[in-house]
Amino acid sequence: MGKHDKQPNALSEREHVAWIFQGNPDLYKIDEYLASYPEWIYWSANRYISEIKIGDRTFIWRAGKDSGLIASGKIVEEPMEETGVKFPKALGKELWIGQEGESRHDKHVGIIPDSIRLLPEDGMISRSIIKADPVLGKNHIITVPQGRVFSLSYVELNRLEELWRNCQIDAGSPDIDPTDTEGTKRLCAHWRRERSRFLGKLKKEEFRQIHGALHCEVCALSEKTPYPAEFGSRIFEVHHISPLAEAQGPQKTKLSDLALVCANCHRAIHATKEVEQNMLRLKKLLAK
Ligand SMILES: [Zn+2]
Numbered sequence: 550m551g552k553h554d555k556q557p558n559a560l561s562e563r564e565h566v567a568w569i570f571q572g573n574p575d576l577y578k579i580d581e582y583l584a585s586y587p588e589w590i591y592w593s594a595n596r597y598i599s600e601i602k603i604g605d606r607t608f609i610w611r612a613g614k615d616s617g618l619i620a621s622g623k624i625v626e627e628p629m630e631e632t633g634v635k636f637p638k639a640l641g642k643e644l645w646i647g648q649e650g651e652s653r654h655d656k657h658v659g660i661i662p663d664s665i666r667l668l669p670e671d672g673m674i675s676r677s678i679i680k681a682d683p684v685l686g687k688n689h690i691i692t693v694p695q696g697r698v699f700s701l702s703y704v705e706l707n708r709l710e711e712l713w714r715n716c717q718i719d720a721g722s723p724d725i726d727p728t729d730t731e732g733t734k735r736l737c738a739h740w741r742r743e744r745s746r747f748l749g750k751l752k753k754e755e756f757r758q759i760h761g762a763l764h765c766e767v768c769a770l771s772e773k774t775p776y777p778a779e780f781g782s783r784i785f786e787v788h789h790i791s792p793l794a795e796a797q798g799p800q801k802t803k804l805s806d807l808a809l810v811c812a813n814c815h816r817a818i819h820a821t822k823e824v825e826q827n828m829l830r831l832k833k834l835l836a837k
């Protein structure tokens with residue numbers, strides 16, 4: 550808290566101090582992109598090219614029927630040709646629906662997300678809330694919503710940060726500044742992968758298709774017993790198994806990187822930092 554209140558003077562003298570990047574879910578699988586690349590994302594920018602600076606506060610806006618703010622973060626790469634970006638794989642080009650369109654020729658901005666909220670229950674802020682706000686309701690994202698980049702004034706940014714903080718859902722781990730250290734950054738990305746309801750839902754669907762029902766991959770507890778059916782699926786969580794320390798640059802989360810575990814085993818796996826060893830040890834102890 551309060552981190553964003555300490556704006557340097559130079560920032561408050563700029564006309565535009567922060568950005569909203571808009572994406573259209575009919576053209577690009579935005580939810581899947583944010584869920585599977587929680588460490589580092591790219592957005593195309595077709596205006597304000599010379600004004601967008603490293604360190605600028607940034608929000609992601611989903612257009613369409615569930616429109617609103619779904620992520621926040623910081624600029625880490627200034628607008629750049631697609632061929633020049635640091636992590637080309639993180640462009641997520643496989644997630645275009647149909648033709649990639651003209652955005653390929655736009656500049657791309659690198660962003661480290663620090664909070665991803667795809668659903669209202671994750672703390673996303675719907676368009677209706679922004680529209681009703683006396684300060685933010687006048688922003689172009691509401692009044693002239695065509696385009697991919699929208700600017701925020703200092704006053705608008707402060708108001709938006711306030712709303713964003715108020716809508717934060719505490720899911721057991723804080724929204725840490727991901728630019729602090731490599732370690733924290735990786736830990737944040739790890740949490741975000743595991744807390745992504747989007748990926749969790751896909752993983753459970755796949756698991757049911759393969760195994761018929763959910764069970765813990767550590768202790769073998771099944772959703773069918775002993776819990777009543779309506780509680781069954783809620784006691785399972787996903788655990789990200791790829792070794793974080795070895796990751797070279799932002800990695801896409803695949804369903805095969807996730808293990809289905811019961812809440813108890815998940816706690817135990819994370820009891821110490823030696824997550825991988827913990828999981829192996831528990832599997833040996835508990836497997837039936
Ligand atoms: Zn278990």
Ligand SMILES: [Zn+2]
Pocket residue numbers: 743787788789815818819
């Ligand atoms: Zn885990």
